[in-house]
Each structure stands twice: as structure tokens, then as C-alpha cells.
Amino acid sequence: MTVSDCEICGQAAHGNHFGVLSCRACAAFFRRATLNPKKKLNLNCIHGQNLEIHKNGFFSCKKCRMKRCLDKGMDASKFQLDRDMISMAVVPTKTPMIIPQTLATFLGRPSFLIYCNAQDPSSPGPAKNLVDCNYLLDRATEILKNGSWKPFSPEMSSLEKIAVGFENMRILKSSELKYLSHMGKDHTLLFWEQEMLNTAEWLTNFSEFNSLPIKVQVIIMMEVVKSIWQTYGRFEKLAKTAEYRRKKLFTNENLFVVGDEACLDSENTEVDVSWFTNYSYEQVSYFMDCFHNEMFRQIIKEFETLNPTTTELNFMLLQVCLHQAGKKLQGDVAKVTDYLQDVIANQLHDYYLNVRNMPNYSARLTKMMKVNNLMRQDLRRQSEKSKLAMTFDVFSLTFSHPEMMC
Template sequence: MNTPSSSHSSPPDLLSVVPPITFCQVCGKDGHGKHFGAITCRACAAFFRRFGLQNNFKPCKKGAKCGPPKNGWFNCKSCRLRICKEIGMTSDNFQYDRDSFTFKNATTCTKLQKRIPPSMGSFLGRPNLIMYCAPDPGSIDENSKYTIDVQFLIDRALHIMEKGSETPIYAPNSLEKLALGLQQIRGPPAKKVKMLSKIGQEEIFALWEDDMLKVAKWFTYFDEFQRLPSKLQLDMLKGVWNVFGRLERLASTAIARQQNICGHSVVMSTVHDDHVMCDIKNVEVDLSWCSRYTFEQLKFFDSQDHEKQLDLIVQAILDLKPTDVELSYMLCQLCLHQVGKKYQGEILEVTDRFQDVLSDNLHDYYTNRQNLTKYSLRVANMMKINNTIEQCIYRDKVKSDLFRVFDVFYVKCSHPDLFLNA
């Protein structure tokens, strides 16, 4: 075997291995690779890609003599960019127009969209569901609908408020007087309870009447409310009667469950001195007197699990175990907040003033009656229950708006503001 002569061998310096650069030539940290003509880390490469063409930095305060970075950190962006250019980083390899949202591609998409004919929904500006299922607003004849006259109910409520409380009651403050009034409107404890298997026109009208007159009677125990003009009292009554009934029924249901009178998914209420309850899972709801749709069909507009929501709120009330004073405060806060948000203006000023008075009364009740100095947790739990009910009210308002769009009911009320939630 012939060995190669020395004349054909490569020079020693060409065979020597050049050690690779493993550190960033800009900041000295671990390098990632070659970026824009130099070995850099990802941070310095991103810095140069962003600022390589646009040098909008303020001049170096030390006259471009900041020196090398300390532990890889630069205090001066201008000097960092200067070092990038000194080691040979160049913007020649910058790539542009790679994003799908660039002007060029956006123009192409715009041209393509013009070639595609618009759908009926986008052309008319209405969703397909409303366009094909809901009637045209101009075709709805309000005169063809039956009118439910509730003027007699409003007159009875006004008479109750003008008459005042049935018996003079002395209490240290307005909140505790309202608590005594709450006991009066609830009546004696339930001895016999009627189970409703069907809810129709008669039951709904009785429930409306009982809620309206009950809250009117309860407000007669509120001295500050009694000093308001009659028109202002009526406007506030219209805005709170339905809200009051929600929490009052839930509280009655919680008491009934605590006494083992009713179980889960069952709601209890008092209607004309009669204690009634119904199972929301099995009750039959007849809407033939007011709608062309059945109750099951109207569930299409509502995806909420009412049974689960009911149990959550009732359980929260059971865990809290509010006294009559605390429940009165919860009722006032919920009602006053809703009616103030609904009407604004003068009524909002009145409700804010009432809430301040009742908050002071609640503080006095905790500190002087209950000897509690730290009661913030109880108030927070009370407001949590009220906030959950307010969310339910908002969902019902959205559902009512959908009912109006689809013209679900063929009846109307002589006083529509009675059923407009805040």
C-alpha cells in the first residue's frame, strides 16, 4: 500500500477545526443559531427584526458608550441596535407579506366576497330564524289582541297604600318595622297546603293579584315610602311587585323545606291566605288563553335549567338562615335596585336615599341587637343571593323581548309597564 507523499497532503492549518460560536454575539447569552447574518439568541434576533429598519429610539445618554451588556441585559436600545449592525446583522433577508391578513390578501378576499351573492340574512340584516319564523313587525295588528284590564288591581293597591298599615306598629327603625310588616303579610304558619297540578289563567291571575296587593301592604310599613307623592308610590310599585314576589316565594319555599313540608323542585307560596305549592317538574301549564303555542314549545326560547337554579337559590337561603330583618333588607335592596335602574331620574335618587337609610338600620341591628361587629360575610352572602336573582330577571327580560319579536302572545295588558323588568 502506497502512503501518500507529503506533497499531496493538506496543510495543517486547513485541517484544524474552527470552534463553533455557541454564544449570542450581541448579548452573550446562549445562541440559537444564525439570524440575519450573525449568531444570536432568539431575543436579539426578534429585536433586530422589529427595529432593524426603524430606529425610533432616543439618542444614547452616554454618547454611544454604554459598553457591553450586564448579564445579557441592555439599558439602551440604541446601543443594542448599534452592536447588531456592527457584528454584521443585515436586513437583506427580511421576509414580507407572509401573513394572511396583509393588504394584498385582504384585497383578494374582498374581490372574492363581491363575487359571492349575499345570503338573505346578510342582505336584510336579520337572522334567518327571525326572518323565516317571526312575523313582520308591520303585520302585527295590536288591535286584534285581547286586552287584560288591570286597572281595578292598581286601584286596590292605591287604596291600600293610602289607607296605611292596619295597626300602628312601633319599631326602632324602618327596617325592623318592615320586618314586622313581613310577618303580617305572610300570615299564620301553614297548617294545610294545597298542591297545584295545573296552572292556567285563573291561577296566574290570582298570583298576580296576590303579589301586587301583598307588596302594596308591605310598603305601608315603610315610613319613608309613605311620605312620597301618590304618583311616585304607584310608579315604584309597578316596578317592584314582580321582583318582590320572586324572592318572597323562594324564602317561603326555603322555610317549607326546612320544616319538611315540601321537597326538591317544589315551590311554595301564599295566595289569598291559602298555602299552595307546585312541582315545577310535573306541573301542567295551560297557556291556551294567551298564546297559540304550548308551554313545551316555548321552552325553545329558554335553555336554563330552572329546577337546578331553584335548588341552588333555596339552598343558599337555607345555608344563610336569614332573620326577618335580614330578609326585609334583601327584599328592599333587590326591589329598590331594580326600580331605580328601570326608571332612573327622580326615582333613582329616592331609591339611593332609601338604601342608605336601610343600610344604616341594618348596621344598627347587627351591632345593637345581635352584638355582631363582623357581619360582612353575612351581607356578602345576602348580596350573592340577590345577584343570582337579578341574573334570572335579566334572562327573563331577554326571553320576553324574544316573545315580542315572534309575537308569541295574542293578549296585551292595559298597563304594559307592569310586566317590564328592569
Template sequence: MHLPPEIPCQVCETPAHGNHFGAMTCRACSAFFRRAIIDKSEDGFSCLRGNGKCQVKNLGKFYCKKCRLKKCYQMGMDPKNIQHNRDKIKTPPTLLPQTISTLVGRPSYIIHCSPLSHTSKKSIVDVTYLIDKASECLDYGPQLLNNEMKILERMYMANEFLEAFEASEFSNFSKNLTQIPVIDKQFFMHFWEVDFLKTAKWLSYLDGFQNIPRVVQIQILMTTWHLRARLDRLCRTAKLRRKMKIGENDFMIGSNSCLDLKTCKLDVSWCTDYPNEQIQFFIEGSDDWVHNEVVDQLEDLNPSDIEISFMTCQFYIIKIKKYLIIQRE
């Protein structure tokens, strides 16, 4: 059943797509409700404001999952209306392959349908060249280290150098804020390289990191580069939103690049046979990929640059300590 676009979703007020579990809602709110019930993730929800009265912020976005679920119930959505065991998975759950989705405990990311193309074609993206580039970057910090500086001051200075590094190494760097219209292969390849190499340079400033064998340095880099990059984007977005230099829909991707969460398009045709519409359905209405909840919290917290450096360092210090413990054993 499809509804005319003027009928709003009873939960988030964006155009509704039909009756889902007892209420007229959009597909995003329907998927959110189903995930919360089936995955039992509602048990871990907590109100961001602490008063249980969070409202839709803008463009149908609920940044508080607990209050969003509360409104689902208020509008009449009933867990009894969910059809269990209807997903088209022939393999028993115990035999599911260790995919990213099952590994990180997010089975809702698995698309339970066949792509239009039934070929065995696989998309392989070769990024091994980044390892050689990163190895050179790991020697960057010691050339500029000042042993008299405290660790947080040094890591703050590392962030300053990274801005200059991005401007000098990547020709499309601009001082003016650039809006990214499409998230496509060029987008991913460019920002993977930027984030990977910036993290390698940042790690070269970290105390004790140079004492670790190069092969282990690379392993740490490969498993953590996206985390440093994500924290950097979250903090950068929160800071600029707080200063009202970007809008509520803008999310910072690079030093001077952002995307509009409302208008930016997704193109995954280069790496999957699934239509863009199906992929978009599974991220529609979800803030997981940009973590708007965290951006809101960082806006309220308003950490200084030194405090942000501390937050980032803590993660890597734990990683290095684990490595040293394993070596002693």
C-alpha cells in the first residue's frame, strides 16, 4: 500500500509509505522499529536529554533512539504485528559466515534479498599501494619531535601538521568549504587515502610507537585508521555547527569538505550489484553512519583541541599496551 506524499509519517513527519505494524510511517521508521524489537536493541537505548521528551530535530531526524521508539509505541506500532522468520536466509543462523555485519553484532545490516544480477562477479578494490605510502609517513613524526613537550601538546601539534600535510599532498584541497554532491568511488578512494595517510603521520608522534616493529605499526594502522578519522570528523562537525559556520544538515568529511545529509546522493554501483535504492533503504533514517547523536553530545560538551587529543590518544595507548603485554607473554 503506497500513500500520496502529502500524508506524513506519524513518527517522524516525513512522507509515509504505508501502514507498518499498526501506524502510518515511512520505511525508515518501520525498519527502525523492527530492528529495535528483533535485535532487542531497545534495552540499551537511553534518552540523550534525560527527560524522555526529545522531538524530531529536523528533516525527520530523531537523534534520540529511545524517544523515537517511545513515539512508535504511542502511534500504535505493535511488536505483535512483526512477522518473524520471514527473512530469506536458507542457511541456519549458526552457519552464517563471519561477515562484517555478524562480526560487529549488527545483523540488521545484512540485506535479505538477491541482487538483480545473479552472477558470481566480485568487486575488488586494490589499496595495497597505501601500505608503502604509509610506511614513509610513519617516519614523519620523529623528525619534528620535541622531547620537552608534553604528550598532549605534541599530539595537538601533530594535528596542526596534518592540516598542512593535506593541503600540500592533495591537489584538490581548497581553503573554501566544498560540498560533496555524490558519495561514489572517487569519494571513497580519495578519503580512504587521505584518512589512512593522515593517521599514519599522526601515529608517528605518539610516545612509544616508534619502538614497535614496523610490521606491527602497520597492523595497528590498518585496524584503527578509520576510528581516528571518524572522531576527527565528529569533533570538526560539532565545532563548526556550534559556531554556526555550517548548517544542521552538513557533516564534515575532510578539513574543508562536507556533505549535505539531505541532498547528497549515494552511488554504490561500482562495488555491488544491489541497486542504490536498496542500499539507501537500509541507511535511510539511520544516523549510525554519521553518528549525529554523538555530534549533538560533542556540541554540548564543547571539548578543547587538547581534550580531543586526549580522547584519541587513550584509544591508541590501550592498543600499544595490549601489544606489549602479548610480547612479554
């Protein structure tokens, strides 16, 4: 698989956007400038004649960047609602990625998660379909090895960097909100891919990990990613659902975010469970990560009331994820996660004093911890249900790395 250059800025492209091979950053710029009338860019040129309009992918003039988009043929009418899913994107990498010839790659749709209609030889009992996670884990490891590419100011704390990186991820991966009327295997595997890779990219902005030797650093970070990716995805989707409700984009309480710019109505979406169980949806819904959980809905309401800043949200997310990783992995990893929790607690204190000018923030912190405690309770209940489902062999599905799913 080769990587092509963005026709706008010359950096690695991620797919075809608005009719032009381009990166997500240029696509997001063009989208903001043309498709969102509430956020029209002020396109005044700051350049004279014959000046370099961009350097190393960074533009100093929005009008010049917009002109280049139009000159290369970007057209707002060519917007694709289902474009640039992770499984379909060209993935930038420093070394060629070797993917075995499966039906998916033969047909031109490479996947990081490979679903096989064959029994795992190591799994006793009835035949189970296999989800091979090796390629997804390789991709996540590559992201961690490459580290953060963002030009952060050296004065920024890790919490600030993570918050900025989190917001950038949301912007670069934003698109028209897509409503799903059917939820099946392809969407589920796609959302798992998104959550795993988003978690890996998010953690690259944690500077304290960089103090570890590179080999130890990647190993520990990868173990943390494997243990928290579902928690990260669940937390982020809850927060985004609350944000959409607060902005009146969701007027129906049964609408929930389920992936990058994808949502569904829990009462009016057809859910296909045939690919992972021999039971009906009604029979297995109790064991699934569904939206019938009242605590799930309560967390969203608490998020709506709290309305956290990006920094507060990332502190909350880090605290839940690091606590869970330490509890799961124990040993040296637990020591690292305990240390990192102390780091972000001190950095949150500095944020309130120096950025928010809020020396008395105890009431705010109490509300944040209420959400986190509810989140931990919800995760414990979901974990208990998963163990129960495994005990009674509810799901006809096995994983190459089962520790990722528990």
C-alpha cells in the first residue's frame, strides 16, 4: 500500500475529499469554509506577489489555501456522507504495510479487523467466528512509535496537550452527521477500529510517557491502549451525545452517538446480531453494550448539566482510563498509571488557578467526580454482564487477543 500526497498541502493524503486526493486537515478546512454558514472563514489574503503560500503543510493565508483548493478542483457538491471511514482510508506509515490477501483486500477494502467465518483452532466447544486483531494492533503500535506530530509549545502541560490533541482529532475527523437505520457487523467492526486508533493517537500527546525508554514506552502504552480503548470510546461517545443534546442537535432522547460522526435512534434502528450469536436480539440485548441502561442515560444528563471544558473532559477521561488500566494490569503498569494520575491532578490545579482564575474549584471537581463514579459503576456492570455471557457461551465469537474485550 503506497501513500499519495495531498494535492493541496503536499502532506500524506488520507483519501478522496470533495473530488480531490487530500489530507483530512485540508478537507476539514474546505468543509468549514464552504459547508457551514455559521462558521464562514474570513478569507482575506495576507500575501503579496510570488510569496510561498505554505511550508511543510502549514498555510499562513486562508485565502491562498482556499484558492488552491478550488484550483485543484475541490467541489462542495462532491461531499460524500460515508467517505473516509478508517477501514477505507489510505493510512500514512513510514514502512510498507504488508496485509495478507483476503477477500476484503482483493476487493479493495482493506480492514484492520479481519472477521473470519472459521473456528479458532485454540477454542474448544462449538464453532465460533474469529475476529483477528493483529493488523489493528500493528497499526496502533505504529501510531504510538511515531508519537505526536503536533507542534506544541514547550510551556504546555501534558493535560493541555492532550486536550488540544483531542479537539484536533474531533475537527479533523468531523463530517456530516450520519444517521444509521441498520447496525450490523461492518459498522461494529468499523467503530471498534475507530476507538482503538483514536485511543492510541490520543495517548501520544502524554509527554510523561516519553521519559520512558522507547521500547518500554511503546510496550506499556500499548498495554494501556488495549485495556482502555473501549472505555475511551464509551466515555467519548457519552460526552458527545450530551454535547449534541445541549446544542439541540439531538431533540430525541433515544438518539446516541455510536462512532465518528455516526448516530442511531435506539428505538428505531435494526440491529443485526446474527454474525456473533445464535440467539435473537431480544434474547442477547441484556448482555450487549446497549442503550437500555438507565445509568448510561443518567451519565449523559450529568454531562449536559456539567458542560465540561475540553481540558476538564480530558482530565475526567484520563482519570477513568488510567484507573482502569492500573486495576487491570497491576505491577509496573499500575505504578506508571498512579504516577500519571498524580501528574494530571496537579496540572488540573494549575489550570484552574492560572487559566480559569478559579481558586475555589472544589464544587466543580465534585460534579466531575460524580460523573466519573457513575462511569465506573456502569463499566463494572458491563464487565459483569460480559463475564456472564462468556460463562454461558452466549456469543459465537472469539478474538485473537481476548484480553482486549474484557
